[in-house]
Amino acid sequence: MRATCCTTLAATLFWLLPLNITWAQEHGGHHAQEGKKPAEQKAPDQAKELPVCPVMGEAVDFHVKTMTDDGPVYFCCDMCIPKFKKDPAKYAEKLATQRAALAKLDRVQVSCPVDAKSVDGKLTAEIGGHKIAFCSKDCQAKYAEHPGAFKAKLADSYTYQTRCPISGEQIQPNVFTNISTGQRIYFCCASCGDKLLKDPAKYAPKLAEQGVKIDPKKVTAADPKPKSDDHGGHKHP
Ligand SMILES: [Zn+2]
Ligand SMILES: [Zn+2]
Ligand SMILES: [Zn+2]
Incomplete structure (x- = not known):
């Protein structure tokens, strides 16, 4: 009886040992790949969840979008766009959820809200409590005259990449x-x-x-x- 018990224990240890080594190797290798940045520092970024498609509820692809009067709507795939356009009211609540999620994401303004030209981020102005980048002084002046007219374009002037x-x-x-x-x-x-x-x-x-x-x-x-x-x-x- 005792012998069986010890054999079982030994067998268990025998199987656990190599498993532990494999685990350590995998995790060690993983950390080495992350480079200089500590894992703790990277974690919050990666944990950030992507907004979801108002039609399918899947994570969005930021290059699949359509415009509304309030700015872009992002989808998971091209097939969801016509479904949304057919009945936008049906998806209003889901869209609000997407926009709330977008508001929590980091973003960088990459285009001018007036003419959609690329910006370098050097020409900026504080307008309506927001720091906005423009491609030219001309566009800045146009924007300042009627900020409300460019609301949707401004919302579309950011990248989340x-x-x-x-x-x-x-x-x-x-x-x-x-x-x-x-x-x-x-x-x-x-x-x-x-x-x-x-x-x-x-x-x-x-x-x-x-x-x-x-x-x-x-x-x-x-x-x-x-x-x-x-x-x-x-x-x-
Ligand atoms: Zn889709
Ligand atoms: Zn411009
Ligand atoms: Zn580089």
């Missing part, structure tokens, strides 16, 4: 690549744009977690080069 898929750093509003699918991807610097084009499959998950779904097989640059202004001396490991 706030982190560079290559470095994880904050994107620059005027550093982007228009890929062949018509999607615009933002980066922290132009050299990161080149890296995405070289190996899109590697970085697609970093975009997906920010609500930007790309098909790596279809990724080529529509523009010959990523756009950038002055970004010298910016280096990544």
Whole structure:
């Protein structure tokens, strides 16, 4: 009886030991991949949930949207857009939920609320308690005359893809690549744009977690080069 008991215990230990080693290896490897940033610091970002599609309740794809008088509505897929347009009132409550979720997300203003041209974030004005970026003084003046007229366009002038898929750093509003699918991807610097084009499959998950779904097989640059202004001396490991 005793012998059986000890054998069982030994057998249990024997099986537990290698399992523990495997666990440690996996977790050790995982942390090593995260680089210099401690896991605790990254956790809140990743835990941030994406807003959901008012039609299907699935996480949105920020490149699938339609405009309303109050700004853009984001969906999980193209098929949900006609359903929403057919009966917007039906989805009003779900849309309010989406907008409440959007309000909690980080965002970066990337276009001018007047003419939708790209902004660099350097020309800004405090209007109605908001710091708003413009592409020109002209647009700023137009906006200041009738802020209410640009409400929807202002809401559509932000990207929620706030982190560079290559470095994880904050994107620059005027550093982007228009890929062949018509999607615009933002980066922290132009050299990161080149890296995405070289190996899109590697970085697609970093975009997906920010609500930007790309098909790596279809990724080529529509523009010959990523756009950038002055970004010298910016280096990544
Ligand atoms: Zn959908
Ligand atoms: Zn403008
Ligand atoms: Zn970069």
